[in-house]
Amino acid sequence: MQDERIQHRFINLFLYAWIAAGILFPSRAWSAATDAAYIRVNQLGYFPDDPKVAVSFSRSPINGRFSVIDARTGKAVFSGKIQPDTAPEWKGFHYYRLDFSPVTLPGEYRLELADRQTRSVDFEIGDRGYSGYAEDLLAFMRQQRCGYNPFLDLVCHQRDGRSAYGPMKDSTYVDASGGWHDAGDQLKYLITSSNAVARMLLAYELYPDQFGDQFNALGQPGANGIPDVLDEARWGLDWIHKLHPAPDQLIHQVADDRDHRGWKMPDQDPSDYGWGPNSYRVAYFADGQPQGLGKFKSKATGVANLAGRSAAAMAMAHRIWKKDLRDTLYAEKCLKAAVSLYALGKAKEGYQQGNSYSAPYRYTEDTWTDDMEWGAAELYKATGRPDYLRDANTYA
Template sequence: MLSLLISFLTVLSWASTPFEASGEVYIRLNKMGYLPEEEKIGVVFSKTPIKEKFILINEGTGETVLTIKPQRDKTDAWGDFYYYTVDFSEVQQEGVYFLRSKNTVIQSSSFQIGEKVYAHQQETLLAFMRQQRCGYNSTLDMVCHQRDGRTFFGPMPDSTYIDVSGGWHDAGDQLKYLITSSYATAHMLLAYEMYPDRFEDQFNALGQPSKNGIPDVLDEAKWGLDWMLKMHPQPDQLFHQVADDRDHKGYKIPDQDNSEYGWGANSYRPVYFATGESQGLQKYKSEATGVANLAGRSAAAFALAARIWKNDLKDTLFAATCRKAALSLYALGRKMEGYQQGNSYSAPYRYNESTWADDMEWGAAELFKTTHENKYLDQAKSYALISNTADSWTVADSADHYRLYPFINLGHYVLHGLVDDDFKSKLENYYLQGIQYTMGRAKMNPFEVGVPFIWCSNNLMTGLITQIILYEKMSGDQQFNAYLSSQKDWLFGRNPWGTTMFTGMPDWESSPKDVHTSLYVLLGLKVPGGLVDGPVYASIYNNLIGLHLENKDEFAAFQNAHVVYHDDVGDYSTNEPTMDGTAGAILMMTHWSGD
C-alpha cells in the first residue's frame, strides 16, 4: 500500500455524533444479491423514527411478494440515526427484486435472489490479480521493472544484481513483498485444491485471452510461484522485498517508474535479503527475530503446488522443483524461527508482521500431505499448539497494522484433516473462539459487523468469513450461518455508505470508482474485482501522512466520529485496492459460486 502502516490501538465504539437534520430514509442491502436459502436482512435508517412498512416487489412481475414491518435496532446508533432491520428471508423464489417504503415510496436498488448470484465471481477477482502483474502485464500490454534488483543485507556485496523480475505489485504502489505474495499464492492454491471444478480456463500463462488447458487460478498462482523461486535462489537464501517507500512519489505508469533508488529513474530497485534481523537503510528500522513467517508460508505454497502440478497437471518437472523449494524453505524456517518484517526507507510505515508459528504449522501440514513423512505432522501439531488463537486478531479488540498476519490461520484447517478426533476438537475450538469473540463486537452496532476498523479492515472481514466457512466444514456446526450472511452483506453494500467493497462488483455505480491507483488516475483504467482497504477508525485516518480528499465527500452524511470510508483517490487508507486482500477473498467467493 502507498503508505504501509501506523501502529494504532483502539477500542470499538459506536457513540452518536450530530449530523445535519434530514428526514430521508436510507436502505442498505447486499447489492450482489442473495442465495435462496440464506438469511436476507436489510438495514434502513433515518434521522427521524420510521413508522411505515416496507414492501418487497418482484421487478419482473411488479407483484408485491412481502410486506415487512421494520424492527427497531437496539444497539447504539452509528451516528445520529434511527436504525431498523427489514427481514425478507422467507422469500426464496429466484428473481430480481427491490424494496420500497410503502407510503413515502423510497426505493432500493434492484438485487437478485438466486443460486447463481456469485457464479464466476472468483474469476473477476483473478482479473484484478492480472492487472497487478509486474514484468509482462497483459492488462496494460507492457513490460515493467525488468531491472529488479540490487541486493542489500545479503551474503553478497550490497548492490549485487540478481534477477527478481516478475511477481505482483502490492497495491496501488509498485513494491513487491514476499510477505503478501506468499499468502496470495498459497491461498489461491488452497482454494483450487478445495474447489478444483469451479475455476475456468479463459486465459493463458501470460494472462492473455486464450485457453491453455490450465485453470486461470493456477496460471495466476504460478506467476507468484515463479517469482518466489527467484526470491529463494539457494537453499539457505531468501529475499523478502523489492523496492521501498521511495516508490511513493506520486502516480506513475509501471514501465515509466520515476522513483529514484540511486541508479536513475526507471532503473534498478533494491531487493532486501531476509536476515532475521532488524533492517533499514535510514533511521526507520524493521523488527525481526527470524524468517519463519516467510519461509513457512512459502513452504506451504510450494508443497501445495508440488501436489497440484504432479497430480492434476502431470507436470512432474515443475512439481519436483516446487517440492525441493518447499523442503528447503521449511528447513530454513526451522533453523531461523521468528519473523521478518517489511522495510521502510524514509517513512515510519511498514508491514509489521510479528507472528510465525501459524505459518510453520501450515507449511508442515502441507509438507506432510506432500511427503507423507510423520515428522512434519508432529511438527505441525506442535506449531498449532503454539499458534492456537494467540496469532489471531479475532480474539483482540485491536491490533497494529498487519501485525497478526495472515488474517486467518489456514494451517488449522489443513491440519484438521490429518489428526485424531481430540486434536480436531482443539483446532475447531481455535476457530470457534475467534468467531464467538467477533460476534460480541457485532452485537454492538446496527450492521452486525464483527471486525475492528484498523487499516485494511476489509482484509480482516474476508479472513473472518473464510474462518466461518472453514469452521463449518471442519465441525459441521451451522449455528453461524446468519452471522456469516451479515459479514458478507457488509462487503456488498449493507453498510452505512451503501457501496460494495470490490471494484465493479456488481457494477461501477454501486462499487468503489475513484480508487487510489496510478492506473485509474493516469489512464482512467477500471478493472473489476479489486478489494479496497475498507473503513478505518477516524483516529487512524486523521493521523496518517499525506491524506486528502480530491473531491467533496459524497458520504459525509454517513461518517461518524469513529469510522470513515471515502470513495476518493486521495484516501489511500480506505480506497486503495490491494493484491493480497483480493487474493484472500478468492476462497470465499469460490465457495459461494456453486457447482
C-alpha cells in the first residue's frame, strides 16, 4: 500500500512537471496559429489599475496594431499600436511591447495581433490578483524538501555528505542533510537556497496577512500556530546553519551533475559519487577558488555572494523569530550566524559559482557587492550598529 501511494504521488509529480513545462515552453499552437509571431502575457493576471504590458516577438519585423479581446464575447475592447522594436535582437527574434494599461474593467481577455491568428493565452484582469498563488509556491517548496519529504512521505539523502575543498581531509563526513532539491534533479545549492529563504522572509515581512497556517513544521497537513511561509523558511534556515559549522567554513553545494540519471525516487538515488549508489554525496566547501572534481572548473574570486545573502536571510530571521514568534533562542542563533556569515564575506570578498563534474553548465553568478549590501542593511536593521550602515553604503 505504501509503495502504491508513493508511486501515485510520483506520477502526480511527473504530471506537474510536464504541465509546468507546457506553461514555460509552450508549443506554437498554444500561442499562435502560425510561427510568424508570439505573444507572452502575465498568466497570473493583472490588477485593474496595474500597468499592463505584454511582449510580442517574431523572427521577422512586425508592425501595426494589436487588440484586446473579451474572451467571453469575442469582441475587441481596446486597440493599441505595437511599439517600435528597440530591444536588441536575441537568437534571431525581434521584440515588441504591447501596452494595454487603459483596460481596467475586470474580466477574461486575450491579445491578438492584426492578423487575428497570433494570439495570447487568456488572462484575467481583476481584484483577485495573485490570491492563492502563494500557497501554490509553498506547496512546491514542500515538494522539493530533502531529508524528510512530506509530498512523498519518505526520507532521503541521509548521508549527505563527504567533504571536498574543505579545511579537513577530503571525503570527511559532514552533516549537510536537509534543505531542498534544486529542481527536477536532486542537487542542493546554497547559491539558490539562500535567495529562496531570504525572499520568503521578505514576502512575510511585507505581507504577513497573506499567508495561512495549514501545515506543520514537517510540511504535513495540520496547523501549528506558525505561518506556513515561516515553517518553510525555517527548513532552509536550519540547512544554512548546518552549512556554516565554523566561522571560517561554508558549504555551498551538495552533489553535482553525476546526479543526472533520469527520473528517480529520491530515497532510491542510484547516483554514485565514489561511495556506492544511494550513499554519500559530495559536499563542496566554498573556498573562494575555482573548483571542479572533473573536466570542468568553476570561476571564483571569493565567497561574499553566498555569505552576504545568507547573512541577510539570517538577520531577517532574527527579527521575525524575536518579534513575531517570540522565540528568542532561535532568534539569537540566527543573529549570531548572520554576524559570522557577514564577517566571512568581508574577509573573502568576491563570488563563488556552482560546480559541475562532467557537464559544462553550472550556476555562473559573478556579482557579490549587492549581496553584501543586502547583508549589511539587514544587519543594521537587526542591530542598529552604524558600521553596518556604512558598509551598506559602501557596497551599494
